[in-house]
Amino acid sequence: MNSKQILKSLIKEEIRHIVWESECLLHTDRKENLTDILTGIRALPGITIVTLVGASKAVSEFKEISKLKIKFVPSALSPSTDIYIKFMSKRIRGLDGVYSFQVKGAINYQDKLDRERTERAKLQKMKGKLGG
Secondary structure (H helix, E strand, O other): OOHHHHHHHHHHHHHHHOOEEEEEEEEEEOOOOHHHHHHHHHOOOOEEEEEEEEEEEEOOOOEEEEEEEEEEOOOOOOOOHHHHHHHHHHHHHOOOOEEEEEEEEEEEHHHHHHHHHHHHHHHHHHHHHHHO
8 A cells, every 4th residue: 555545544534433513404395204304314324413403494385494403424435524415415305205405514523512612611711810
């Protein structure tokens, strides 16, 4: 193995272990049970958590829209996060009762947690200075 192949292999290995969180919009048939659709999404390889953000909203007699947060780990079959998102989107659009599915954005979940932890520490430090 040359150094380029080793580097690619290491990057692929690292990508497989990073948890990503995506914000998504799901348009579904109101006649279909949303819980069953969400269960179908949870069954997809690589998806770890599916969270409904708020209640779904009826947009017509036949259609409703739901905001979702989906946490996933790109599978070994996906050389990149973008390719995994395309795979996930295609599979979700293929579920019964799904009219459309859009990923609005995806972030590295650990980076998000680190940023939130840093912000909390800054706030605590500021509170300490003000109170003491």
